[in-house]
Amino acid sequence: MVIPDNHPRAKSLHERHKLIEGLHNNILTEAGLIAHGRGEAFDYLLHEQTHRFAEKAIKAAASQLILAKHPIISVNGNTAILIPEDMVRIANKHKIPLEINLFYRKEGRVEAIKNHLLTFGLDPNLLFGCDNSQYIEIQEISHLRRIVDRRGISIADVVVVPLEDGDRTQGLKKLNKKVITVDLNPLSRTSQTADITIVDNITRVFTLLEKELDLITRDEALEYLKKYDNQVILQESLRQIRQFNEKN
Ligand code: PTJ
Secondary structure: OOOOOOOOOHHHHHHHHHHHHHHHOOOOOHHHHHHHHHHHHHHHHOOOOOOHHHHHHHHHHHHHHHHOOOEEEEEOHHHHHHOHHHHHHHHHHHOOOEEEOOOOOOOOHHHHHHHHHHHOOOOHHHEEOOOHHHEEEOOOOOOHHHEEEOOOOOOOOEEEOOOOOOOHHHHHHHOOOEEEEEOOOOOOHHHHHOOEEEOOOHHHHHHHHHHHHHHOOHHHHHHHHHHOOHHHHHHHHHHHHHHHHHHO
């Protein structure tokens, strides 16, 4: 289907079509479309912009990643479709591996996501979660996301879990890992329990994260994290949503 460039929702429509194509290619799961719709609704409430509270959280995320011994970015179907180039650039440049970790482990999906990421030039040594012999189970997580790679999430000290469902964050935190999430819904369980919550659209976040990673030094990162308070960030995002709605 052709979407005219001057359509007021052209960007959003293009994204939807990419996701539908991803569903046909076994990369996205059906529930991923529903999750995207929920995200779109929150993005409307935020006027589809990156706010100051998100920028502060992105800087905290870059700080945490730069200081990490074993950082990792968890990839699901939605992120593989929406931001493959951004994730691959960050992985290759900053040596932060990507791990495919799925809630819906349908036959052939891991392989489809792997091949998709490799077409964007990902260094194969920086891709985990697709070799059965490396799988290990995390007891703190009850659903299929408990299957992780022993070279990746298993040993990671900092885990980025964008567009996340349910209780994985709590499970990872029980294992003393720092958790960074990107979630447009500041009220979700993941947003509320992560160490760093970036309340913004994933399609806007990773280019900003990359800039911060390029700039920040270890000393600055340590100083910045001393002052960072995720609860304040979450409150600021909720206040912003309320303010927009009061005006309208
Ligand atoms: O690919 P799989 O099998 O691992 O499954 C992935 C999905 C996304 C289906 C699964 O993780 C899921 O069901 O997620 P939820 O519970 O719907 O949560 C997703 C969260 O991400 C919701 O709070 C949405 O508001 C939020 N979200 C959706 N789209 C975006 C987003 N946040 C940031 N940017 C988006 N584009």
